Structure formats: structure tokens, C-alpha cells
Amino acid sequence: MIPSVLPTYNRAPLAFVKGEGSWLTAEDGTRYLDLGSGIAVNALGHAHPALVATLTEQAARLWHVSNVYRVPEQERLADLLVARTFADTVFFTNSGTETAELAIKMVRKYWYEKGEPPRTTILTFEGAFHGRSTGAIAAAGSEKMVKGFGPLMPGFRHLPWGDMAAFEAAIGPETAAVMIEPIQGEGGIRVLPDADLRAIRAACDQTGALLILDEVQCGMGRTGRLFAHEWAGVTPDIMMVAKGIGGGFPLGAVLATEAAASGMTAGTHGSTYGGNPLGCAVGATVVEIVSDPDFLAEVGRKAGLFRQRLEALVATYPDVFEAVRGQGLMLGLKCRVAPADLVNAGYGAHVLTVAAADNTLRLLPPLTITDDEIAEAMRRLDEAAASVSRGLSSTSD
Numbered sequence: 474m475i476p477s478v479l480p481t482y483n484r485a486p487l488a489f490v491k492g493e494g495s496w497l498t499a500e501d502g503t504r505y506l507d508l509g510s511g512i513a514v515n516a517l518g519h520a521h522p523a524l525v526a527t528l529t530e531q532a533a534r535l536w537h538v539s540n541v542y543r544v545p546e547q548e549r550l551a552d553l554l555v556a557r558t559f560a561d562t563v564f565f566t567n568s569g570t571e572t573a574e575l576a577i578k579m580v581r582k583y584w585y586e587k588g589e590p591p592r593t594t595i596l597t598f599e600g601a602f603h604g605r606s607t608g609a610i611a612a613a614g615s616e617k618m619v620k621g622f623g624p625l626m627p628g629f630r631h632l633p634w635g636d637m638a639a640f641e642a643a644i645g646p647e648t649a650a651v652m653i654e655p656i657q658g659e660g661g662i663r664v665l666p667d668a669d670l671r672a673i674r675a676a677c678d679q680t681g682a683l684l685i686l687d688e689v690q691c692g693m694g695r696t697g698r699l700f701a702h703e704w705a706g707v708t709p710d711i712m713m714v715a716k717g718i719g720g721g722f723p724l725g726a727v728l729a730t731e732a733a734a735s736g737m738t739a740g741t742h743g744s745t746y747g748g749n750p751l752g753c754a755v756g757a758t759v760v761e762i763v764s765d766p767d768f769l770a771e772v773g774r775k776a777g778l779f780r781q782r783l784e785a786l787v788a789t790y791p792d793v794f795e796a797v798r799g800q801g802l803m804l805g806l807k808c809r810v811a812p813a814d815l816v817n818a819g820y821g822a823h824v825l826t827v828a829a830a831d832n833t834l835r836l837l838p839p840l841t842i843t844d845d846e847i848a849e850a851m852r853r854l855d856e857a858a859a860s861v862s863r864g865l866s867s868t869s870d
């Protein structure tokens with residue numbers, strides 16, 4: 474019999490009843506160190522006092538008003554994002570997937586308004602993940618996501634990851650946009666080198682194609698800058714943001730330049746809940762905290778510490794791990810075993826990690842993780858790795 478909850482997830486037999494900082498408490502009272510943060514969502518950990526205060530204050534005052542009216546909380550968050558990024562304008566959504574939908578619509582409308590309707594091809598990359606809507610799966614194009622869901626939305630050309638020659642050959646006067654994650658998350662914590670991002674920006678400038686950066690997972694302070702592309706010293710035309718910006722409250726945002734957004738006039742897009750007062754109030758508190766240069770410097774310092782210890786872990790268990798990947802606190806361990814084995818061993822050691830493609834184990838701790846918690850994380854990851862390693866040697870005996 475089908476469960477009452479549609480069984481689209483492979484869920485672990487674990488349920489949590491409470492969260493505090495970097496820790497989650499399960500139904501049986503066991504505490505787990507959370508190195509997944511709801512997959513880069515709980516950027517400030519669980520139940521951060523400033524977020525709880527903002528949410529409860531807003532909840533007591535006003536939950537929802539229609540976008541038929543001005544929403545001051547939305548305007549405040551948009552002003553903050555415009556002040557702190559390349560963007561001139563922002564549209565709020567409830568998820569990352571919805572940001573992909575708007576980014577695609579924005580590009581199409583931009584070229585339509587320019588009187589170049591045939592210019593509709595968006596270049597995307599193998600291993601990408603932009604969400605699960607029909608548009609987002611067509612954009613990513615992976616067999617696993619699209620199988621059985623055709624016919625797919627046309628207009629995407631999928632290129633190999635990390636092959637700049639293929640990219641240079643593909644981009645041209647018919648390219649409407651390039652859509653790429655500065656660091657692939659689901660794809661296995663694969664970092665786009667700064668030089669490649671700069672070359673992609675230059676090729677977009679040369680051909681007029683718009684550059685869409687998907688910073689849903691790698692943005693909001695995770696790399697030690699507010700947004701990952703800042704390391705390369707270039708800016709996109711359109712950026713997709715979600716996950717961390719709500720700190721656990723469903724919130725996403727499409728940030729754009731005035732030129733890129735020029736086709737999106739009244740009536741061209743909308744959302745009932747997108748930009749609701751609760752989400753935007755929380756988002757403004759998150760952005761205020763995360764964009765503080767001292768906070769970002771701390772992310773960088775802790776990331777250095779964590780990475781150094783992970784390098785030592787890889788050296789200790791060469792049968793289990795191959796290499797450390799990533800940037801800032803968006804870290805990956807390329808594995809020689811199935812990453813799911815390590816995730817499962819982590820449950821035994823009471824540490825939560827996340828598997829990704831390309832045989833990679835993801836570590837996306839709250840940005841507020843302390844030095845002591847990093848030390849504790851290493852003890853627990855060591856325990857998990859030791860148990861997987863023992864399993865390997867017992868099967869080879």
C-alpha cells in the first residue's frame with residue numbers, strides 16, 4: 474500500500490524533534506552533529522536567537538498580504554540585496570526551483586523584447602542541478618531526473634563540465650544565456666575555477682548572452698564571501714538565490730540587473746506566497762548577519778581549519794577517501810566507497826552528512842559552527858570512516 478506521504482524520497486529512519494545551533498535531537502533523545510544544515514539551508518544553525526526573534530515578532534504582527542499591495546518587508550530585503558550585490562532589482566520566491574523558472578522566463582522575455590525571438594538557447598552543464606520543475610529538469614538534463622517525464626521543455630544545450638573548449642565552441646550569436654553553478658552542489662562539490670568563470674563572463678559579453686549564476690546552494694556566505702562569484706571578480710546578469718537566505722524559512726530570490734530584467738513588466742510573473750512578510754523579515758535578518766565582513770572572515774577562518782583536518786582524515790583513510798574538494802564551508806570528500814555507506818556510518822557516529830553525485834560526501838555545516846564543534850565533527854567523521862574502513866578490510870579478508 475502506498476504510504477500517506479508520497480514515497481519520492483529515500484528517507485533515513487530518523488526523525489528530529491528539536492534543533493539548537495549545530496545540533497539536532499532525535500525522537501529518542503540522541504543528539505546528532507548536523508554537518509548537512511538541511512542541505513545548506515540552516516546557514517545560521519537551528520533556532521538562531523535573532524531569527525527566532527524576527528519570526529515571532531513578525532508572526533505576531535502580520536503573516537501574509539497579497540502582492541496586490543506593497544509589502545514593506547519585501548522592499549527592505551530587496552533594498553538590502555541591491556545594496557550588497559551587483560543587482561538592481563529582486564523578485565522573491567519560496568524555493569530554488571522557482572528561481573530557475575523565473576531566470577529562464579526572464580531570459581526569454583529579454584530576447585523577445587529585443588525582437589530576437591529565435592534567440593532562445595540556454596547553455597547548461599552536465600552534473601547541474603537547478604530544481605525539479607519541468608523547466609529545471611530540462612535545464613539540467615540528467616537522465617536520472619528527466620527519465621519518464623518527457624516531452625521536455627526545449628531550449629537547453631547541455632555541455633560537459635570543466636571543458637572550456639566545448640563551451641567556447643558552443644557559445645554564439647544564437648545563445649540566449651549561460652546558466653551555471655559556481656560550485657556544483659548535487660553534482661559533487663565541483664568548483665568552477667575563477668579563470669573559467671571569468672572566461673564565461675567574457676564570452677557572454679562578446680556574444681550578448683546573459684549570464685545566470687545559480688547560487689542557491691553555494692551563495693549566502695557559504696564560501697566566505699556573500700556570494701561565490703565574488704571570488705572571481707565578475708558579476709552575473711541574473712542570480713538565483715534560495716536555501717540559506719531564509720535560514721530555514723522557505724525563501725528564494727532572483728536578483729538581476731536592470732537590463733536583464735527589462736522585459737519583466739507588470740503581469741509577466743507572480744506568486745501568491747513569494748515575498749511574504751514572514752519570509753522577507755527572516756531573510757533580512759539573515760542577510761544582515763551573513764553580509765557582515767567579520768562574520769564572513771570567520772567563515773573563511775573556520776573553513777581553513779576544517780579543511781586542514783579533512784585533509785588529515787583523507788590521509789588516514791586512503792582506502793575510503795580520495796581527496797577534499799570545495800570552497801569555504803561547502804566541502805566535499807571524494808570517496809573510494811559509496812558515499813551512502815559513509816552517510817550511514819555517520820548515523821552510527823551521530824554525525825549528519827549528505828551524499829552527492831560523483832562519489833562525493835558533502836559537508837555543509839551551519840556557518841555558525843564553532844571550533845570545538847569542528848573538533849567534535851572530526852572525531853565523529855573519523856569514527857564513521859574507521860567503521861567503513863573496517864568493513865572493507867573484513868570483506869577483503
Ligand SMILES: Cc1ncc(COP(=O)(O)O)c(C=O)c1O
Pocket residue numbers: 512567568569570571602603604605654658659687688689690691715716
Ligand atoms: C544549485 C541548486 N539550484 C536549485 C535548487 C532547487 O532548490 P529547491 O529545492 O529549493 O527548489 C537546488 C536544491 O538543491 C540547488 O542546489
